[in-house]
Amino acid sequence: MRTATPGAHLLANYARAPVTIVRGEGCELIDTEGTRYLDFLAGIAVCALGHAHPAITEAVATQAATLVHCSNIFNHEPAGTLADQLAARSGFDRVFFCNSGTEATEAAIKLARKLAFRKGESQRRTIVSCTGSFHGRTLGALAATANAKYHEGFEPLPGGFSFTAFNDVAALDAAIDDTVAAFIVEPVQGESGVKPADPAFLAAARRLCSERGALLIFDEIQCGMGRLGSLFAFQHFGIRPDVVTLAKALANGLPIGAMLVDESAASGLQPGDHGTTFGGSPVPCAAALAHLRFRDEHDLDAHVAEVGEVLRAGLGKLAGQLPNVFAPPRGIGMMLGLPVREPFKAKTFADAALLEEHLILNAAGDNTLRIVPPLVLSVGEAQDGLERLHRICAAHSTPNGGK
Numbered sequence: 001m002r003t004a005t006p007g008a009h010l011l012a013n014y015a016r017a018p019v020t021i022v023r024g025e026g027c028e029l030i031d032t033e034g035t036r037y038l039d040f041l042a043g044i045a046v047c048a049l050g051h052a053h054p055a056i057t058e059a060v061a062t063q064a065a066t067l068v069h070c071s072n073i074f075n076h077e078p079a080g081t082l083a084d085q086l087a088a089r090s091g092f093d094r095v096f097f098c099n100s101g102t103e104a105t106e107a108a109i110k111l112a113r114k115l116a117f118r119k120g121e122s123q124r125r126t127i128v129s130c131t132g133s134f135h136g137r138t139l140g141a142l143a144a145t146a147n148a149k150y151h152e153g154f155e156p157l158p159g160g161f162s163f164t165a166f167n168d169v170a171a172l173d174a175a176i177d178d179t180v181a182a183f184i185v186e187p188v189q190g191e192s193g194v195k196p197a198d199p200a201f202l203a204a205a206r207r208l209c210s211e212r213g214a215l216l217i218f219d220e221i222q223c224g225m226g227r228l229g230s231l232f233a234f235q236h237f238g239i240r241p242d243v244v245t246l247a248k249a250l251a252n253g254l255p256i257g258a259m260l261v262d263e264s265a266a267s268g269l270q271p272g273d274h275g276t277t278f279g280g281s282p283v284p285c286a287a288a289l290a291h292l293r294f295r296d297e298h299d300l301d302a303h304v305a306e307v308g309e310v311l312r313a314g315l316g317k318l319a320g321q322l323p324n325v326f327a328p329p330r331g332i333g334m335m336l337g338l339p340v341r342e343p344f345k346a347k348t349f350a351d352a353a354l355l356e357e358h359l360i361l362n363a364a365g366d367n368t369l370r371i372v373p374p375l376v377l378s379v380g381e382a383q384d385g386l387e388r389l390h391r392i393c394a395a396h397s398t399p400n401g402g403k
């Protein structure tokens with residue numbers, strides 16, 4: 001199990017676990033020693049249909065044998081069909097494809113600024129985001145990410161970004177004026193520890209942005225694609241932004257990002273304004289189409305509601321049994337966080353879960369255990385994982401703080 005990881009030449013920018021994964025099957029990952037791990041993380045909210053799902057595998061293999069790349073100077077069927085499908089399901093008019101979440105954020109920032117420019121509102125430059133937000137690691141997305149830890153040493157970051165307190169309507173009211181091109185918000189903050197937005201905050205954001213001429217961008221990169229129990233997070237909240245960004249689960253693990261835009265804002269980006277070599281390549285698009293087809297054939301939303309409740313109840317029970325260690329769980333659907341009280345560390349539990357119980361989850365932001373399993377996790381697998389987690393937490397909740 002604890003075989004040395006191959007890849008001595010990989011840049012050491014990740015704190016990798018001492019486990020080398022060779023394959024996945026459903027909701028399990030398997031390492032070089034044949035040890036099976038129950039996956040409560042899904043590549044951090046990526047593999048919604050689990051690993052090696054036959055529908056995805058088949059779509060990828062067929063597309064790879066047909067057309068892998070032809071440049072965005074041509075139309076191709078997978079990207080065109082996927083854009084049409086996303087538009088039909090979201091009610092948005094236009095779709096831009098890229099390769100990752102951070103690129104979707106960059107596209108949204110550029111769209112917002114260029115739209116204001118084209119409208120002759122050259123004072124409208126600022127992108128407002130929330131405290132605790134995470135929008136990506138490229139420099140523009142990083143500037144919109146309100147976490148000094150990620151900024152340190154990378155300054156100077158691009159200008160024209162400001163932050164407002166998450167879930168504070170009065171602060172948002174003060175932050176949105178006629179210099180603001182867009183307000184970007186995660187309907188459920190992921191990296192800062194699974195923190196849902198108040199519906200009233202998102203409703204106020206919609207009203208203020210409309211009144212004051214700023215675009216409202218929902219970053220659904222982590223919380224979208226069914227994780228909250230509806231295909232899009234904005235549908236869960238019943239609030240329609242102007243722009244939605246997607247990535248992670250869209251193609252169930254193949255690299256893709258997307259920006260959905262209303263027609264009213266789509267003119268912001270015109271030929272030559274923005275682009276990417278690989279964005280919306282045929283193979284990831286084929287995988288995303290297979291993902292959407294699976295959703296048509298299975299009521300994944302009802303399943304997420306059911307399994308999400310099993311997980312939430314189990315985490316609540318754990319918090320109730322160890323109230324000095326855990327606060328009650330947060331989150332929506334199958335995007336859940338269990339806050340860990342100091343001096344206990346979420347990472348201690350996550351590391352122990354991996355090595356002692358072969359359960360994969362991780363520590364997010366504010367000392368929180370993050371649980372974002374494949375959406376196809378069965379009730380039995382959910383209960384199995386909760387039992388493993390209970391054992392780990394009981395074993396490591398010692399008076400010395402779990403150290």
Ligand SMILES: Cc1ncc(COP(=O)(O)O)c(C=O)c1O
Pocket residue numbers: 100101102103105134135136137186190191219220221222223247248
């Ligand atoms: C909400 C959110 N936005 C943006 C990103 C960046 O996505 P990527 O890592 O694909 O660039 C992430 C990644 O965790 C995310 O959770």
